Structures are given as C-alpha cells and as structure tokens.
Amino acid sequence: MIVIDVLSYTCIGIGIFFWFWGTSYLLGKRSVLYKLHSLSVADTLGSIAIVVGLLLQIPSKWPLLILAIICLATWNTMLGYVLAYCSKTGTNYER
C-alpha cells in the first residue's frame, strides 16, 4: 500500500514538474512553434503522468482514466499539428 502511494505521488509530482517546465517557455520571447512544441510535449506527458498516478492510487476508476489518457494522447497531438499548420502563415518561425 505504502509502495503504491509513493509510486503514485512520484508520478503526480513528475507530471506537475512537466507542467511547470513546459508552461514556463510560454512566458519567453521565442517563436510560436517553439512554444507550441514545448507546451504540447510537456502538457501531454505531464498530464498522462498525473493520470497514471491517479490510476495507481484508485484503480476502480480505470475506464474514466484510460479514456482520459487516450483523449490526451490523440487530441492534444492533433491540436498541436493543427495549431502549427494554422499559425505558420507569414510569421518568422525559425527563432
């Protein structure tokens, strides 16, 4: 029981660290694509880590949590592509 708690809180902690790390690039003066990359990677992976931590803690909620993981993995990736495609016209994105 204790081991599972430690594991799950470690997962959640890693997820929150990813959130902060990825979101901190949002405040800088880099290009949109750079921010998009760090934000989508960190948000998706961090959120998946948090949900996995919850799954370890309370396995009885697995349908909801697995659904959340699948939604995250597919739609966040897709949103990253769509935003990158839509934002690329006319802006300088090499910075």
Place this chain on the structure above:
Amino acid sequence: MLYRRGYDTLHFLTYPSLFTRSILDNSQESVGAGSPIALKIADRLNKPAPTRETARQEQAGTLFHNDGRGLLTCTILKSFLWGVRGWGREPAPILSKKNQEYTQLNNLNNLILIAMILALLIPMYEVWKDHDIWQTMLAFASISTKAAIIALVISVWRDDWMIGVVAAIILSVGNAGLMLLAQIIKRISEA
C-alpha cells in the same frame, strides 16, 4: 454552505474521499459543540455550554445557522443538498487510526492541488498579456488541458463520476473546439 473559513477552501474540494480524510476533520471536531473550546467560550459568556443535541435543536427552527465547523448553513437548503457529497453533512466523526494515516496524505493532496492551480495561472497570465493571437490560442489550449486534468484529479479524489465525465468531455471537445477556432482564425486572417 455559503461561507467557510479560509483554511477550509481547498479542503472542501476533496472532502469525502477515503484518501483525503483530513487532519482538519479533527480540528473541526475540536471547535464543534461540546468541545473543550466551546465549553471555555460558554464559561466566558456565563451561558450553559451547548451540547451536540441542544445545538441541533436550536438550529432546527432557523433559516441560517453556524454548524460549529465554521460553516454557515442554510437549514432548508441543507435538506435538499443532503444527497450531494460534502454539502450539508453531519460533523465528521473522530478519525480511526487507519484514517489518521491518510490525513498525512491529504495534506499532500492539497499541496498537489495548489501546485496545479499555480501551473494553471501561468497560461492565464499569458492570455492577459496578449500580444499575438496564436500565442493566445496556445495559452487557451494549455488552460483547457490543465483545467480538465484538475477536474479529473478532484473527481477521482472525491469519488465522483460525474465531474470525471465532464473532465473527459472537456479533454476531447475542448481540444476539438480549439482546432475549429484555429481554422476560422486562419481563414479570416487570409481573407
């Protein structure tokens, strides 16, 4: 129901879960009717100290009352909200030894929630600064994901499926809406 003391704000989000029984349950117990503090206050006021029973009888006829947990409760609404977890509950029982082990975890849960809300504030600040529409869209996408995950975490800790379903819907439909919005912004800026 309408007002809680400051320390209780986050606690109420995670109230009913087995994992999140709090050390606050004990502190609520210690300021309730019949507790040592209540006895001391009654002694100062030269009044007979209220017991649990007399306090409950007093509140039966009133519209609003303080139920001894720092919680101003509307008596009539309380009966309607009885079925909703965490609202209008009886004062929490003194914790068993097993639950007391979880109280340490609950403080951790509150810290996790606070950290998540802080992470949510960063993209909100970015939206507020607002120089470029695509950066705003990015920040909105980030807010959507983070809010959904926070709702999911709360739903799991509260053992409440309905909030969790809302979170899953936000995760899929919120992202889809942002994609449509991105397409529309692109078409408009091209025209």
